Amino acid sequence: MKTLSIDVRRAEPQDAWGISETHRASWLQGYGGIIPHKPLMQMVQRRDEHWWRKATRGPATLLVLDVAGVVAGYATLGLNRAQSLPQDGEIYEIYLRPEYQGLGLGRLLFGESRRLLKSLGCNGIVVWCLEDSEMAERFFRSAGGLDIAEGMEDFGGKELKKIGFIFR
Ligand SMILES: CC(C)(COP(=O)(O)OP(=O)(O)OC[C@H]1O[C@@H](n2cnc3c(N)ncnc32)[C@H](O)[C@@H]1OP(=O)(O)O)[C@@H](O)C(=O)NCCC(=O)NCCS
Secondary structure, eight states, rough: OOOOOOEEEEEOOOGGHHHHHHHHHHHHHHHHHHHHHHHHHHHHHHHHHHHHHHTTTTSEEEEEEEEEEEEEEEEEEEOOOTTTTTOOOOEEEEEOOOOOOOHHHHHHHHHHHHHHHHHTTOOOOOOOOTTHHHHHHHHHHTTTOEEEEEEEETTTTTEEEEEEEEOO
């Protein structure tokens, strides 16, 4: 019988292409119709394979969800950037390729990201998502997040509301 390997591990430079494909597909699917087309395309194009290769050596920790050798998702994490919130850690981004969503893999990647931040000494974490991103909002609520903060972000002249969830 064949077994399917599912692993969450630190990203390596050779993952850059898979992460850029994941980023592109997940952002176009998740933010199409929410973020205006032009800034969305610019953000996707800027983060090409080269950009992600540099990110594997950057200050934020970059994890990949590896399903049988395919990069099916990624998460970036590090110190909390919002000085008004006392939580130490932050998950900056968590994205899965559309075809891997809804299978429990996001929960796995999120859990590993939280565990890693905790093992590094972080007390509490923050995650931000766009208010219009219903899937993300449901996901963070079902993971036990409390929405205690909000802010606005500008995307090519369109102001969108974002929600900050905290986790113990
Ligand atoms: C948000 C995301 C990371 C969740 O990962 P996922 O693998 O799809 O989610 P899971 O299968 O682990 O689901 C965990 C829980 O989230 C909720 N959830 C996830 N997807 C959902 C959907 N499409 N509809 C309703 N609830 C959903 C459910 O409560 C689910 O719990 P359940 O299985 O007990 O019902 C992933 O769907 C994704 O990358 N989405 C697009 C990008 C995005 O919005 N990223 C977050 C940016 S901040």
